[in-house]
Amino acid sequence: MDDRHTIALIAVMSIGTIILRGLPFVLFKDKKTPPYVDYLGRVLPYSVMAMLVVYCMKDVSVFKAPHGLPEAIAGILTAGIFVKTRNTLASIIPGTICYMILVQLVFH
Amino acid sequence: MSTLQLLKKVLITTAPVMSGYIFLGIGFGVLLAKAGYGVPWAVLMCIVVYGGTMQYVGVSLIASSASIVSAAITTLAVNARHIFYGISMLPLYKGAGLKKPYLIFSLTDETYALTVDNLVPRGVDPHLFRFLVALFDHSYWIIGGALGALIGTKLSFNSTGIDFSMTALFITVFVKQWMTSHDHFPALTGLICTLGCLLIFGPENFLIPSMVSITLVLTLARKRIEASLAQDGTEKKETRNG
Numbered sequence: 001m002d003d004r005h006t007i008a009l010i011a012v013m014s015i016g017t018i019i020l021r022g023l024p025f026v027l028f029k030d031k032k033t034p035p036y037v038d039y040l041g042r043v044l045p046y047s048v049m050a051m052l053v054v055y056c057m058k059d060v061s062v063f064k065a066p067h068g069l070p071e072a073i074a075g076i077l078t079a080g081i082f083v084k085t086r087n088t089l090a091s092i093i094p095g096t097i098c099y100m101i102l103v104q105l106v107f108h
Numbered sequence: 109m110s111t112l113q114l115l116k117k118v119l120i121t122t123a124p125v126m127s128g129y130i131f132l133g134i135g136f137g138v139l140l141a142k143a144g145y146g147v148p149w150a151v152l153m154c155i156v157v158y159g160g161t162m163q164y165v166g167v168s169l170i171a172s173s174a175s176i177v178s179a180a181i182t183t184l185a186v187n188a189r190h191i192f193y194g195i196s197m198l199p200l201y202k203g204a205g206l207k208k209p210y211l212i213f214s215l216t217d218e219t220y221a222l223t224v225d226n227l228v229p230r231g232v233d234p235h236l237f238r239f240l241v242a243l244f245d246h247s248y249w250i251i252g253g254a255l256g257a258l259i260g261t262k263l264s265f266n267s268t269g270i271d272f273s274m275t276a277l278f279i280t281v282f283v284k285q286w287m288t289s290h291d292h293f294p295a296l297t298g299l300i301c302t303l304g305c306l307l308i309f310g311p312e313n314f315l316i317p318s319m320v321s322i323t324l325v326l327t328l329a330r331k332r333i334e335a336s337l338a339q340d341g342t343e344k345k346e347t348r349n350g
Contacts, residue, residue, distance in 0.1 A: 006145070006170050009179045013166050014156040016183030018188065022212050024194030026199070033198055040195045040326065043333055045224045046289065047298030047322045048192050049282040051315075052217055054302040055189075056275035058124040071275070078276040079283045088225075088280045092124050095276040100269035 066107035074099035109232055118237065121227050122244040124280075125218045129245060129272035133252015134259070135271070136163050141260035143171040150257035154250040159216060160274075162186050163253075188316055193220045204235040211235070214242040216249075218274060221281045291336040297325045 028037060060068040072074065078095030109117070137150045157163050165186055169179050193215050200223065201211050215223075219242050228234040286295060301321040305314040326333070 002173070005173060006149070008119075008176055009170055009174065010153055010157060010166070012176055012179045013169075013183050015163055016180055017157060017159050017162060017187050018185065018213060020190040021194055021215050023191055024178070024198060025208075025212055025288045028198060029141050036327075036330075037195060037198070039330060039334060040323070041198050042337065043294040043326055044192050044196045044322075046285050046294035047301075047326065048189070048196070049221065049224070049278060049285055050298030051302045051318055051322065052221070052278040053275065053282055054299065054318075055315065056278060056307060057316070058306060070269075071110070071272075073156070074272060074277055075275070078279045082280045082283050086284070088124050088277070089120075091280050092273055092276040093213055095279070096270060096273040099272035099276075100267075103269040 012083060070099055070102035070107055109229065114237075114240070116129040117229055117232075118240040118244055121222060122241055122248070124273070124277045125222065125245050126248045128218065128254070128271065128277065129248035130252040131267055131270040132160050132274065133249050133254075134256035134267070136160070136167070137253045137256020137258070138260060139164065139167045139256075140170075141257045143167055145170065145257070147254055147257040150253040151250060154253035155246075158214065158246060159187060159235060160248060160249075187266045189217075189319060190215065192319065196220075199221065200238070202235075204239075207235050208286075211238060211242055214246050216245065218277060221277055225281050225284065290339070291333060293329060293333055293336075294326065298322055299330075301325060319344065 024037075028034075033041070057068070057071050060071050062068045074095050077098050078091045081094060082088070082091035133154065135145075136154075140150050140153070153166060156174055157166060162183060165182060166179075168174075169182060174182075191285075191295060194212065197215065197220075201208055204211055219284040222241055222245070225240055228237045282295070289295075302314070302318040305321060308314070309317050
């Protein structure tokens with residue numbers, strides 16, 4: 001294996017990611033942000049968080065066993081505890097432990 | 109707030125990301141070690157690439173000695189969603205000065221979720237706080253990657269499913285946003301567009317169509333949403349005055 005090629009691949013991944021993360025800041029650097037972009041900036045976080053939740057579950061199949069049950073159960077548990085406690089950690093820890101038990105012991 | 113108190117606060121804020129990043133980082137390090145690349149490579153990638161999905165995909169790009177062009181295209185496709193993060197952080201990062209380049213560089217899914225959640229404590233410079241949150245998250249990721257490459261295939265603890273902590277973090281931020289906003293149209297747009305595109309385009313190719321359709325729907329519904337945002341603003345002002 002050629003280390004120089006590997007370094008080049010890593011550099012490409014790094015630069016590509018930096019470009020994507022930095023693009024909006026470069027495009028709207030000095031100018032006042034156009035109202036349309038400002039609007040998108042305010043509403044996108046809501047849409048993106050939904051997109052990320054779906055993205056995390058993208059490989060789950062409802063048609064094949066276990067039919068997304070571990071994700072559904074652990075997800076509802078996490079959301080439920082959060083509604084009750086409004087505490088991020090207090091929701092994530094039991095949610096994750098529940099999921100690990102489900103995929104390792106119950107639905108394996 | 110003393111420095112120690114501040115660091116403690118940052119640690120608590122980033123704790124939800126810590127477990128996920130360390131374990132996902134270990135997962136990445138193990139994969140990379142199996143592909144024949146040890147600790148220095150894992151640390152290098154965790155520092156300069158710094159993106160969960162990208163690095164997992166990166167292992168297969170490296171292992172298969174992919175071409176530079178296909179690595180570039182893969183990177184753009186996998187990480188295109190980050191453009192959205194930048195757009196929503198434009199106002200928050202204004203005036204961050206020297207911290208700004210790092211804040212932009214380190215804007216991963218998870219750091220984005222914590223920043224959107226806006227957990228800056230009272231009396232603390234928001235830029236400094238966000239900078240520390242980003243730096244802590246990055247450190248967890250590097251530590252995880254190094255540990256993974258170090259233990260390689262010797263891992264005995266069954267950690268299957270620990271990556272759900274990231275999903276759970278996004279769920280809590282989603283629920284919080286839902287409870288604190290009146291207009292659920294943007295959240296539902298995200299949910300329906302992404303689910304629809306997942307069904308149509310499949311798990312490998314749905315992210316970019318999702319982004320395009322979300323932008324389209326939000327653009328078409330702008331008048332309606334702006335009106336309800338303005339209403340939210342007045343209500344908040346009224347509660348503050350009352």
